[in-house]
Amino acid sequence: MRKFSLVVFSLVLLLSACAPNFGKQNEVVQTKEKDKGKAIIPKYNISDKYYRTILPFEPGEARGLVVNNINTRYDLNEFETGLMRIAQNSFDTEKYYFREGQEIKAKTIRQWLNRQYTEEQAAAGKVKPEDNIGLNPVNTGTEADPSSPIYLAHILEHDYLSKDENGNVSLAGMTIGLALNSVYYYKVHVDGGTIEKEMKVDFPDMEREGKRIAEDVVKRIRATKGLGDIPITIALFGQAAKTSVVPGNFFAYTTVNKGSSSLNGWEKIDEKYYLFPSTAAQEAHRDDTIAFLNFKQDVEEYFPNFNGVIGRAFYTGDQLQELNITIPIQFYGKTEGIGFTQYVTGLVMEHFPEYITVSVTVTSVDGPEALIVRKANENEPFVHIYQ
Template sequence: MKRIALSVLSLVLIITGCAPAYEKNEEVGVETTEQSNKEKAIVPKYNISDEYYRPLEEYKPSKSRGVITNQITNRLDIKEMEVGLRRHSKSVYDPKEYYFQEGQYLTDDILYDWLDRSKNNSESDGTEGGLNPAVKEDAGEEELRDKPKYLSHILEQDYLKQSKEGNVVQTEGISIGLAMKSQFRFQTEVGGAVRTEDISTDEMMKEAKDIAQTVLERLREMEDLEDVPIMFAIYREEEKGSMVPGNFVAKTAVKGGDLKVGSWDTIEEDHVLFPSEEGKGQHPEDANLISNLQSDVEEYFPNYIGVVGRGFYVDDQLTELTIEIPIEFKGQTEVIGLTQYVYSLIVENFPNYFALEVNIESHDGQEALISREPGQDEPYVHIYGQ
């Protein structure tokens, strides 16, 4: 096995250690929903990359901050939903023209109301009510199975654009992510057994499309949103405790002023765990890459624990691969040696058409990082504590 000299590794560390430089910011006005006059704000003049949205420098947290962590149990789902919604928003709102801001229209009170079950006519108090199916107060197992809570969360992201005059930034687009359950967990009595009911994709999609139409109608009734374009994306959560997140399954764009949701575009995305039966059966070549890496590391490094890979596929094509190599830390020399060895395996064996990230970790935290962008021949390397 060819070894990469430590001097080469050090050179990589020096070359790739440079950070991007930021230039001057520019001051513009921001039109807000809270007041009719314009509020001055600073927006960055330059960006790290055209792939990222420029945020307003005066950070405004979401008006429903924290709700998502109460509604979605898997942290991987939370991250993927937030990152994925921005990713799909690029097809509607060009990052070169739009600024990003967390949702400023759906407050936590609104969300908790909408995420609840709808009320029976006899129980209605005049509010809009929840978007999940209504059930009787003393509903039994059969009724709960027939009418699960489909909707977990509604994620809002706002996209702002500078006016032609250049002196005001205002909301010119909104993205709404609907987090839908793949499993419904329920109890028929307080302290009773927790039951689980699987929700099929077809059933979930039917409910999600109806919910999107209702959400659109409610948004159109809000001040300043009557004529704003809105993109909807449907996210299907993974089951509780999964080691990979769920994925977006469909999206649609509604023009400003439109009151009806049109046709939906299917999204073909999947997160796959390696090693796993799913990975071995659906992506055998990628599964072999991980398996061979595991064997090579196991043979070379005595304090190795295991290798876990997570692949992200778009249209059945691997686009991102994240690998975690947990070790028992026995000194910095071993970390450097293992990092150098894994680096050589990546260069020699892993194709470069997908993004790659390798994290070498111990119980004390991350020890080393190896990463590579698509099309890049030599990975970036960083050893922590150096």
């Protein structure tokens, strides 16, 4: 019989019995960074997919900028978590500890995200020569008809620290994510107001400019005090359009050896997200789309007038890795919600192959109602009904 989490009290008991004793397991270490002092490394790690984070938590220098510069919440989540996933190619989750970027200052990132200016443009805008360090190309056109898009939308830094035999923790490596525009949005002043226009960026142009910018970023990092000798991983992320309901994806990364300013060869990242159902998913992954449509049809048989089931599928190459399904629905009682959740859990086990991870979130106007998670290659799903 499948296991259902129906009572909050039982869940609390389970968590209290199984949860680690953080007070006994945390380790106090000495930092060797600019602000010397004590730090804490949690010994408990919830998964080998994640890094342990140095405490107390220090927000990144560019905190807040990412929200303004990234098009969608989906892009924001994938940009951050995807960069951590890429970091695992260079930094072992068992040996390194995570810290949000502290080395490249927020002011510097803002300046790097600007366009380059000609001498005349810099003088007109009162930009000092030392501040004219934008990584995006000069606009030789007009406001309404720019000569080129802004390619680079955001720079995200993640720091990785290691501990020596004396318990000292110090910076040991860095990953840099470059978010690139697949669509450049810009505002034009018209008749006392503004309108937003857009310019599509072809992938070859985005890739070329991303790799050019990466070389400049590495040179600038190497010229920064204290960063001349650490290994660096730098990755290119293509943002989705503002209207997209699935995120963009990382498409290439490279590494820079300790003490070097030369990029090693670029490695292709073959990842992509699809919306189910959609024409793009149907054309690229017909069998997976059919499985989803059969699941959707069975859900709608429970509620004949309902057709709101959508899925976001994550692929590596041609292989479906993870499918996140959302079912927004209105229940008229808790028992109805329990019955529906039991029914959907059976459909998950029936329609989707064992090698993929499937999660289903059931929501209503009152908030989340239920969560169903079937991990890859596991026979028993986890089901929680919110009280």
